[in-house]
Amino acid sequence: MSNRIVNILVPVISVILGLLVGAIVMLVSGYDPIAGYSALWNGIFGDVYTMGETIRQITPYILAGLAVAFAFRTGLFNIGVEGQLIVGWFAAAYVGVAFDLPKMIHLPLAILAAAAAGALWGFIPGLLKARFKVHEVIVTIMMNYVALHTTNALVRAISDGGDNTGPINPNASLRSDFLANMTDFSRLHYGIIIALVMVLVMYIILEKTTLGFELKAVGLNQHASEYAGMNVNKNIILAMVISGAFAGLGGAMEALGTFGFASVKGGFTGIGFDGIAVALLGANTPLGIIFGATLFGSLKYGATNMPNEAGIPEEIVSIVIAIIIFFVASGYVIRLLVQRFSKNKEAK
Template sequence: MASNNKPGLLLTPLIAVVIGLAVGAVVMLFGGYNPVSGYGALFKGVFGSSYDIGEMVRQVTPLIFTGLAVAFAFRTGLFNIGVEGQFIVGSFTAVVVGVAFDLPWYVHAPFAFVAGCAGGALWAVLPGFLKAKFHVHEVITTIMLNYVALIGVNYLIRTKFKGAAERTDMIHPSASLQFKPLSELFDGSRINLAIVLALLFAFLFYFILWRTVWGYELRSVGLNPIASRYAGMNVSKNIVLSMMISGFIAGAAGAAEALGVYGYMTMGATLPGYGFTGIAVALLGANLPLGIIFSAVLFGSLQYGSNNMQLQAGIPTEIITIVIAVIILFVAAKGAIKWMMNRISKPKGEAR
């Protein structure tokens, strides 16, 4: 059912963004920087050239995927903190298929991408199963599996799939999601076909959850598993299925980055961070596909534009981290924003 408070649903994230930018400006002033110059440099860094726009879109693409992955779990009553690990497994699986096979591009690229999606989905099965059968909280299991994924993939790269330096071999060109006409349109930026796939996934997210009986069951189980069980729904199956779909989308994010941007996978000492940023993207986007797209554009623009802010205005990129943190804080603290809105809208002299 659609929300009957859409203005409030949209206003809360908007106020959070305004407050975040205002706090960032105050921090700049205290640090001796000019916030007008800082935000001007940030804006120019994002929209100053077609190359910058293409690179910004490239930065936004994985955030759309991970935001959708987190939101799908939220919408079905689960909290998937394991998007990081599912992203890593999806990247690795896609690269392995991209390296191991040499097929026509119209077979190889879809095969590698779907393999990455399947890798993320399979990595999400275990926490879903433990939740469904033994009521083990998914937050604990998914966080633990993030590090298992990171260390396990690093081990496999070092021992089985090591190419040059500390990374795998390059994928075959037939597995790449790069599309030269699109890249040339944006002056040789790394924008690729993954953005089209991300928008398609956003549409499928909406269609599955709100236009199918299957999606209705998933949302019902998330809202009230006891009532759903009495209504004849298989609660355990739907919990596992929900985690698998969330992991499938997270795996798509990893496959898109590996096949569309880098073409290989390197050993990493830390988690990539896209999954945790995806939580913020989902929160700001109110767990709605269109909201997630706009939220991903905001976060991706801030992250990409902050580099130019440092280069041109000399303002540390950590300022943007503060802005993002404040936005997340106020989106999470919906009650505080509603209280402020009520205070502003209440007529003067009216008793509470």
Template sequence: MILQKLKGTWIPLVAIGFGLLAGAIIMLLFGYNPIQGYIALWNGAFENPYFTGETIRLMTPYILSGLAVAFAFRSGLLNIGVEGQVFVGWLAAVWVGTAFSLPAFIHLPLAILAAAVAGGLWGFVPGYLKAKYQVHEVIITIMMNYIALYSTNAIIRNVLTDQGERTDYIAESASLKSAWLTELMEFSNIHFGIILAIFSALFYWYFIEKTKYGFELKAVGFNRDASKYAGMSVKRSIIMSMVISGGFAGLAGAMEGLGTFGYMSLQNSFTNIGFDGIAIALLGGNTAIGVILASGLFGVLKNGALNMPTSAGVPHELVDIITALIIFFVAASYMIILFREQIISMYHKLKHKLSNISSKEGK
């Protein structure tokens, strides 16, 4: 029983260990010192307050995008559209931050709420199509990523600016940044969004584990037919799951618009915040604490990688290889465990049949 509870914890840890080991082997094969490489990686993430602030800043939207993917997954849905929901949330937050002049205690919450609502509405579309017409959510969400990318660019160019490359800066009353916090972390881009991300993780845990609706979402994720037979509204659960998932993604966009940048510019490609959220949810086992820890790992890897070429001569592309290997080992571990459980189940069924045959022959 204890091993069963710890299974979701040790799989990612073992995967991280194998990923780092494989990364070290790759560094050796290419003539780099893996010890120096990993020291440079660690120093690039935590050597001084500036690097630490940047690591926290990077992990903040990752927590929210990871929660977005994990929330949908708990209902048996795969939200590939987190990236697009990040875009619309980012745009909505910046629009509120630039269009209104309000006191900070109203302006900032309003901008954050606008981002969550925009992301939720963007998630509503694939959720409704899935619930009403059984349209596969993966296809719809992938397509909506491109719609979001080009739509936000068009709105920035033609509505929020006059053929400009970016919006105006948000008002200070809508900013997540603080002068004393920035100075404390040696003028890094850290902001108070990390607090919102942690509270979002707590909300995720409470909603999924402690509420009736969370129980229904999990039940629908396990078996939709059984849930429907038990009187649960499967369609409502699907739509609710995608809306809340999109809300988390919209908040991730708000972290960029109200915190890191303070504006939104034309995007030539995806930010990968949403796509990385898929890997983070997988690595975190779709749990709140797991997503936070996985986001921290991604923040360390991505920020520390910037220090590896200068301090150890290791190209930062190797960190992308290490990250990919970690995800590979996580997926492989789950597949191995699933295969093992199926073999054990087949063994017990065969043993039971043989026992019945032998008992009949004995009679």
């Protein structure tokens, strides 16, 4: 069996297993899994409003998945996507609130501010990894908490003790009357276009440029790359900076599109952490991440309809989603089983 077929089968099998076990959990808990999954389907595709909201939910997942996958492809494990997304969220909202500029200047400036903030938050663990060999997993986990509490303090500072920055200037908004009217006034915004463009950007960087070749080479073997004349430390830092920029853009989608402000957060958004599973499901490939983000965005938004339509408690819904994520994260085990089954079949 070819690797291409295996790459397609693994995520499909992962999702099917997750849905089956989720159905068993609902059945054991005394709820109708058919009604539950029907409610999930209606929550995703029920009407144009829910479809608009589903696409809106998918948008930051694409960028979070790109951030995780880019680091993976360069030999790094960026657990700090959540923190980078949060600082990007704040930076975009701050620029959106603090300035009054023409839309052609204001919106790009806010988006670039988010990317720069995320890149800065990625630069710190990249520098520590390159110069002092501090493991990026530890640093990025800690940086998540620093990001959460720092942005909370900054929100309170610029709002005189309030819990949000206030609404951004309309000239910095990604929202569109055209998209709102087309989807029955959902929060769908132009961020989905930016996310898809970033998918193309990641593909071009990694597959079509000398920089991408160097980044992947350093990730595969630092010693061989150094022997070949590549600057290993520079490439480690650059990989984390680019990864952080993708995550920061994910925050901009929330600040400039979905919510239109930044607020004091009681905890993490979860988008950055789910980005790890999105990247795994998409096999760390740009195209795969679109499908992975579509799955997670659809589950996250569609599941909100399950308590209303099927009477399934939110706790059970969370368990079902977690089970699906578990099987997706176990994709490498499923891959081994599929390959072993294929070899046994060929041997016979």
